[in-house]
Amino acid sequence: xxxxxxxxxxxxxxAGKSFTLDQVDLRVPTGAVYGFLGPNGSxxxxxxxxxxxxxxxxxxxxxxxxxxxxxxxxxxxxxxxYVPERPHLYQHFTVAQAIEYHAAFHxxxxxNWAEHQRQRFGLALDRDxxxxxxxEMGKLMILLALAQRPELLLLDxxxxxxxxxxxxxxxxxxxxxxxxxxxxxxxxSHLVHELxxxxxxxxxxxxxxxxxxxxxxxxKAGVRRLKIAGVAPSPxxxxxxxxxxxxxxxxVEEWLVRDWADGNEQWFAAQGATLKEVGALDLEDVFxxxxxxxxxxRRSA
Amino acid sequence: MFDRLDPRSPIPLYAQVADxxxxxxxxxxxxxxxxLESVRALAARLRINPATVVQAYRQLETxxxxxxxxxxxxxxxxISGDLRAKEQRREAEQLVRAxxxxxxxxxxxxxxxxxxxAAHAGATA
Numbered sequence: 001x002x003x004x005x006x007x008x009x010x011x012x013x014x015a016g017k018s019f020t021l022d023q024v025d026l027r028v029p030t031g032a033v034y035g036f037l038g039p040n041g042s043x044x045x046x047x048x049x050x051x052x053x054x055x056x057x058x059x060x061x062x063x064x065x066x067x068x069x070x071x072x073x074x075x076x077x078x079x080x081x082y083v084p085e086r087p088h089l090y091q092h093f094t095v096a097q098a099i100e101y102h103a104a105f106h107x108x109x110x111x112n113w114a115e116h117q118r119q120r121f122g123l124a125l126d127r128d129x130x131x132x133x134x135x136e137m138g139k140l141m142i143l144l145a146l147a148q149r150p151e152l153l154l155l156d157x158x159x160x161x162x163x164x165x166x167x168x169x170x171x172x173x174x175x176x177x178x179x180x181x182x183x184x185x186x187x188x189s190h191l192v193h194e195l196x197x198x199x200x201x202x203x204x205x206x207x208x209x210x211x212x213x214x215x216x217x218x219x220k221a222g223v224r225r226l227k228i229a230g231v232a233p234s235p236x237x238x239x240x241x242x243x244x245x246x247x248x249x250x251x252v253e254e255w256l257v258r259d260w261a262d263g264n265e266q267w268f269a270a271q272g273a274t275l276k277e278v279g280a281l282d283l284e285d286v287f288x289x290x291x292x293x294x295x296x297x298r299r300s301a
Numbered sequence: 302m303f304d305r306l307d308p309r310s311p312i313p314l315y316a317q318v319a320d321x322x323x324x325x326x327x328x329x330x331x332x333x334x335x336x337l338e339s340v341r342a343l344a345a346r347l348r349i350n351p352a353t354v355v356q357a358y359r360q361l362e363t364x365x366x367x368x369x370x371x372x373x374x375x376x377x378x379x380i381s382g383d384l385r386a387k388e389q390r391r392e393a394e395q396l397v398r399a400x401x402x403x404x405x406x407x408x409x410x411x412x413x414x415x416x417x418x419a420a421h422a423g424a425t426a
Contacts, residue, residue, distance in 0.1 A: 172346070175348055175350070176341055176345045179340060196308040197308055197349045197350070198350055200352060280310065
């Protein structure tokens with residue numbers, strides 16, 4: 001058993017001449033709930049499709065649950081639950097038929113659990129899939145993925161477009177499953193707030209590149225927005241990592257820093273500047289700032 | 302009890318969860334012997350990572366508020382007068398800090414706040 005549920009080395013893919021995955025090195029620890037963030041069109045769905053061997057030949061190396069993709073694809077797929085961005089189910093099925101159909105493909109299918117969860121979700125057996133609401137379809141998709149009892153779940157925007165009540169039910173079912181099976185979850189979303197509470201790892205995609213990957217604690221905890229009055233010192237000798245500065249008014253600057261630690265305040269006093277405020281950023285702020293700086297770096301590179 | 306968890310806060314989520322439970326224990330909302338909600342149930346209800354709940358429960362155990370019984374769950378302990386007093390002081394400080402900050406943001410001078418506090422404390426004494 002590997003420590004990494006997903007590993008890609010130099011994953012690269014070109015579609016036509018426009019879109020690429022560019023040297024993506026993912027490291028998803030076994031047992032992590034990994035939030036795969038990025039704006040629309042940044043390459044999240046393409047990456048997930050590459051992990052599932054759906055893209056055809058790609059550059060670089062992809063290993064999922066210790067299996068090489070694509071040479072060991074069938075063995076890997078038997079252990080992976082996938083919820084695509086758009087439901088792919090046959091529209092003329094009823095709920096009962098869809099469950100039966102999926103059960104046939106999966107050796108570890110848990111029929112009791114599926115039935116129990118179906119009742120909790122309030123999905124009627126005789127409903128036609130083409131009559132399901134978007135929310136009901138979302139619930140059915142997660143039910144079908146979880147009933148396979150997968151070791152790894154790949155969820156592509158699983159709650160996109162669902163109302164808050166359904167989103168809640170879907171995420172609760174997911175959390176229960178993770179706790180029960182110690183499964184790894186790889187969940188892509190542009191809804192940052194949704195992932196903030198649930199994920200313990202974060203990867204951030206932008207324009208086909210993985211621009212950041214780290215434990216959630218580090219992603220959030222060390223990042224601060226500082227308000228500085230007086231003559232702002234040079235950040236070169238600072239005990240934290242300086243990311244950006246903005247002049248707000250004459251004599252007032254705002255800094256964005258990471259790796260901030262208690263006691264760093266004193267450095268400003270020693271430099272003869274006044275630190276007026278230390279503000280925490282939520283995940284969405286960090287996300288926006290990191291994208292801004294990733295893009296800025298690329299322009300200046 | 303958990304309706305004000307704030308992922309934006311610099312206080313880690315596990316510490317916020319532990320804090321809420323501590324407040325409930327000290328206020329005897331959760332009397333000694335109460336079985337805390339299981340990790341799975343609480344994580345699912347709050348839609349947070351189960352590891353976060355485990356971490357919160359561990360902290361409560363380390364600080365002497367709960368007792369983990371193997372295979373059974375976490376139970377609220379009988380807490381000593383000292384621990385209760387210490388915890389209440391901590392909570393009081395937390396409340397005052399928030400109040401002073403809020404007053405400062407509104408430009409209310411500390412003396413005005415102090416006078417209001419004295420008047421109110423006098424009225425409810």
